[in-house]
Amino acid sequence: MSPSVAAAPTTAASSPILSTTGLSASYGHARALHEVDIRVGEGELVAVLGPNGAGKSTLLRALLGLVANSGEVRFRGASLPRQNAVAVASRGIVLVPEGRGIFGPMSVADNLELGAYRLHDKAEFARRRERVLTLFPRLKERLGQVAGSMSGGEQQMLAIGRALMAGPQILLLDEPSLGLAPRVTGEILETLGLLNREGLAIVLVEQKAPLALKLANRVYLLSLGRIAAELDPRDITSHDDLAQHYFA
Ligand SMILES: Nc1ncnc2c1ncn2[C@@H]1O[C@H](COP(=O)(O)OP(=O)(O)OP(=O)(O)O)[C@@H](O)[C@H]1O
Ligand SMILES: [Mg+2]
Incomplete structure (x- = not known):
């Protein structure tokens, strides 16, 4: 991959564009997300990694109010209305869903x-x-x-x-590399990196950790619906580092 796919300087210290407090989500009686606290700084690219069924898609759906949820989601300091995807989308919180969702x-x-x-x-x-x-x-x-x-x-x-x-204002992507060959995945991630360097805040959900780590300013590991770790990608030097957190 070209060297231009490098993470932008982190702006984690700045006030968050998006943050959650105690965000939980359920399908019927089955809780898929437990008290999740995350934040995305202005201009940050935050990766959410985790294995199948960890709750990555559910987290994105909960941010958008597309699944029954409780807790708080704040966007630029204001609490977002819950269970109201139209109101959320009108703020400029835009999802590229798993499976793409094109017509x-x-x-x-x-x-x-x-x-x-x-x-x-x-x-x-x-x-x-x-x-x-x-x-x-x-x-x-x-x-x-x-x-x-x-x-x-x-x-x-x-x-x-x-x-x-x-x-x-913020782009949420659910496994954009799913089912794609490495070369086209690289092209797409390079474009996401470019958009981020221009200032767009991005939440990138991925299973392919090495790709996401190249771009991310910060990483959350999700496991069984909970945040298992928050990491600085620069501290992750080998696959073993990640595995330690996955299986801790
Ligand atoms: N529509 C649904 N109805 C009932 N349970 C669901 C539904 N969607 C997801 N779940 C359950 O919620 C949990 C989290 O699923 P989710 O799709 O968020 O995981 P994921 O991390 O996105 O997984 P993957 O990497 O396979 O996309 C799983 O146990 C899943 O079975
Ligand atoms: Mg998913």
């Missing part, structure tokens, strides 16, 4: 347009679209193509592009 039968151009459905400013729409197509030139070549016929990597680029069309 397969629709064209690339229409998928991008949907990302900006709240936006009525045509000039701003054009600016965002140009930006996305500059970041992902492959989408530019395929604007008329049906999204579902693109490769997995192109679909992930579209999912991120669509999220950027919404004008995020």
